[in-house]
Amino acid sequence: MATIYEVSALAGVSLSSVSRVLNDHEHVSKKTKQKVVAAMNELDYRPNTIARSLASNCSNSVGVLVSELHGPFFGAMLSTIELELRNAGKHAVITAGHSDEESEKKGLDFLIDRNCDALILHVDAISDEYLIKLSKGKTPFVILNRYISEIKDNCFYLNNELGGYLAAKHLIEQGHKDIAYISGPTTKQDTAERLVGHKKALTEAHISFKENLIYEGDYLTESGRDGFNSLIKNKATFTAVICSNDEMASGAMRGARDHKLLIPEQCSFIGFDNAFFTEYLYPQLTTINFPVNDMAKMSTLWILQNVYKQKEIKITNIFTPKLIERKSVLQK
Amino acid sequence: MATIYEVSALAGVSLSSVSRVLNDHEHVSKKTKQKVVAAMNELDYRPNTIARSLASNCSNSVGVLVSELHGPFFGAMLSTIELELRNAGKHAVITAGHSDEESEKKGLDFLIDRNCDALILHVDAISDEYLIKLSKGKTPFVILNRYISEIKDNCFYLNNELGGYLAAKHLIEQGHKDIAYISGPTTKQDTAERLVGHKKALTEAHISFKENLIYEGDYLTESGRDGFNSLIKNKATFTAVICSNDEMASGAMRGARDHKLLIPEQCSFIGFDNAFFTEYLYPQLTTINFPVNDMAKMSTLWILQNVYKQKEIKITNIFTPKLIERKSVLQK
DNA sequence: CTGTTAGCGCTTTCAT
DNA sequence: ATGAAAGCGCTAACAG
Numbered sequence: 124m125a126t127i128y129e130v131s132a133l134a135g136v137s138l139s140s141v142s143r144v145l146n147d148h149e150h151v152s153k154k155t156k157q158k159v160v161a162a163m164n165e166l167d168y169r170p171n172t173i174a175r176s177l178a179s180n181c182s183n184s185v186g187v188l189v190s191e192l193h194g195p196f197f198g199a200m201l202s203t204i205e206l207e208l209r210n211a212g213k214h215a216v217i218t219a220g221h222s223d224e225e226s227e228k229k230g231l232d233f234l235i236d237r238n239c240d241a242l243i244l245h246v247d248a249i250s251d252e253y254l255i256k257l258s259k260g261k262t263p264f265v266i267l268n269r270y271i272s273e274i275k276d277n278c279f280y281l282n283n284e285l286g287g288y289l290a291a292k293h294l295i296e297q298g299h300k301d302i303a304y305i306s307g308p309t310t311k312q313d314t315a316e317r318l319v320g321h322k323k324a325l326t327e328a329h330i331s332f333k334e335n336l337i338y339e340g341d342y343l344t345e346s347g348r349d350g351f352n353s354l355i356k357n358k359a360t361f362t363a364v365i366c367s368n369d370e371m372a373s374g375a376m377r378g379a380r381d382h383k384l385l386i387p388e389q390c391s392f393i394g395f396d397n398a399f400f401t402e403y404l405y406p407q408l409t410t411i412n413f414p415v416n417d418m419a420k421m422s423t424l425w426i427l428q429n430v431y432k433q434k435e436i437k438i439t440n441i442f443t444p445k446l447i448e449r450k451s452v453l454q455k
Numbered sequence: 456m457a458t459i460y461e462v463s464a465l466a467g468v469s470l471s472s473v474s475r476v477l478n479d480h481e482h483v484s485k486k487t488k489q490k491v492v493a494a495m496n497e498l499d500y501r502p503n504t505i506a507r508s509l510a511s512n513c514s515n516s517v518g519v520l521v522s523e524l525h526g527p528f529f530g531a532m533l534s535t536i537e538l539e540l541r542n543a544g545k546h547a548v549i550t551a552g553h554s555d556e557e558s559e560k561k562g563l564d565f566l567i568d569r570n571c572d573a574l575i576l577h578v579d580a581i582s583d584e585y586l587i588k589l590s591k592g593k594t595p596f597v598i599l600n601r602y603i604s605e606i607k608d609n610c611f612y613l614n615n616e617l618g619g620y621l622a623a624k625h626l627i628e629q630g631h632k633d634i635a636y637i638s639g640p641t642t643k644q645d646t647a648e649r650l651v652g653h654k655k656a657l658t659e660a661h662i663s664f665k666e667n668l669i670y671e672g673d674y675l676t677e678s679g680r681d682g683f684n685s686l687i688k689n690k691a692t693f694t695a696v697i698c699s700n701d702e703m704a705s706g707a708m709r710g711a712r713d714h715k716l717l718i719p720e721q722c723s724f725i726g727f728d729n730a731f732f733t734e735y736l737y738p739q740l741t742t743i744n745f746p747v748n749d750m751a752k753m754s755t756l757w758i759l760q761n762v763y764k765q766k767e768i769k770i771t772n773i774f775t776p777k778l779i780e781r782k783s784v785l786q787k
Numbered sequence: 788c789t790g791t792t793a794g795c796g797c798t799t800t801c802a803t
Numbered sequence: 804a805t806g807a808a809a810g811c812g813c814t815a816a817c818a819g
Contacts, residue, residue: 173570192534
């Protein structure tokens, strides 16, 4: 592998001149530039990124720490981040934290030690305090799907309350009054916020909120099914169920089928996220769209703008959910 | 950020000694080791990975180039690779090639220039020749989901012919004789191989293969639906359809519903891959399991063994598909 | 506009 | 067992 020395020798110019054309500096005469380029081609020269990183203290890479690498949500997120970064000549170092505190911290150290210029974080086990402290460090970062008031400009998140509101409102407008709710873990910020919106819609419609219509799941498919069965076993009365994500909704629909219930005739369903597979379900699932791609793109642009000084765009930190009507809700 | 110099100064030993304890070399006295460790702790020293990479010419990172970052197949693959690598103290630099030749080549250069110690490749636009040439280069790599005889030891792939055979055989055993087939692009290796297995099963059962029962799709959901509609429009007669992946199967099932057909009573379906969402479908999809996780794990272990000299395991290059019976096939 | 000269932080001979 | 010193390949003042 040819080095910058060989290029400089072959071109008959100094190291710095080679470096200058490499980095597109101004103040290089056309002639020397030509000579350098010619030498580079002849030697099939490839700059050593590691050496550049060391010398310039900039790795041109941004670290991405997500809960998982699989699943529709993270798949969409990673895809968008990688695309935007690549378009900007940067690249992603991706790792997973598995919603476990120690694992997330390891992932963080890992990326920081790896000299990432910036980080994109989707973490849920690490505490607010830890992140606030981290923000005093030298590696800038953004946080996805989470709001921390002390560092709110670095946070990109959904208006979850509105999402919860929209789902309930839609059902109410379709004539439903007895609405069950299969939530995520109530300790999680997004779950709590969505529930607030849910209750708000009920209140506006003068429907009282009933504790026995709620089931706390864990965002996994099976807990949707469990939730539905538990609701039935407790003799809860409802004509529709809202789930905190699409996976649980698919599980709940399976639960309904276990009980020979017709969907949506005997029970309506609404999910959350608008994952790609909701269109495959039968009936197709009405859900709340989570603009993951927009959020991922915006957070990447923030880094391009603030860390690499590339773009100049208007930054939005909060994103708006939207109802996607399909076939899983009955109009009464 | 403390450097190795400061540690050496504080500990009162030389640079090399610090480096030695850092790298767990033998021949370091307990005493100096203790002093060094103490100094590191006091300074909260973090070795600079970039500098280490430059000096040692080893980045401890393996590049991963996949077609896409989203989707059930790649999600599972990336998850497994990252996990195995991390367990071994290595890490992944992930990028996407989007099944486009130029894009794939760029991704390759990118990873190589980034000094990855090895590569894991899932590419389909780059030619065999290019990869064979690449294998002469200095960066070792493995290839997923593809067989190239000249470098077969670096290839990890599914027994696609068997997969195609198993699907057809199952339908035949259930009494089906008129079997439609929605394939991927026939130029692709896996598609072609599966078709061979399909025909073999037909032949064994003395069923003649009919060209009009085949439709060439593109692995996307919509083409499954198009395929089904096209089959119907051409007045093809069939009681079951096999699809080259689960996405197309879900699309084809939608097509059947467009025509008010009951599944599986009036038409049976078999998919391929055993993607997570096949369990969500209604009825749940019978499909062929593709052991992506095993394949991803094995290829990572190959690298751990051959590049990092860590493990000592038996390497398998070919993986075996398996029929997963669920509810989408009618026994006649 | 161009060349000289220090580094960037760490590894690795080679002596001792 | 330990230290001195020479790089790894490139960037970035600085001087000219």
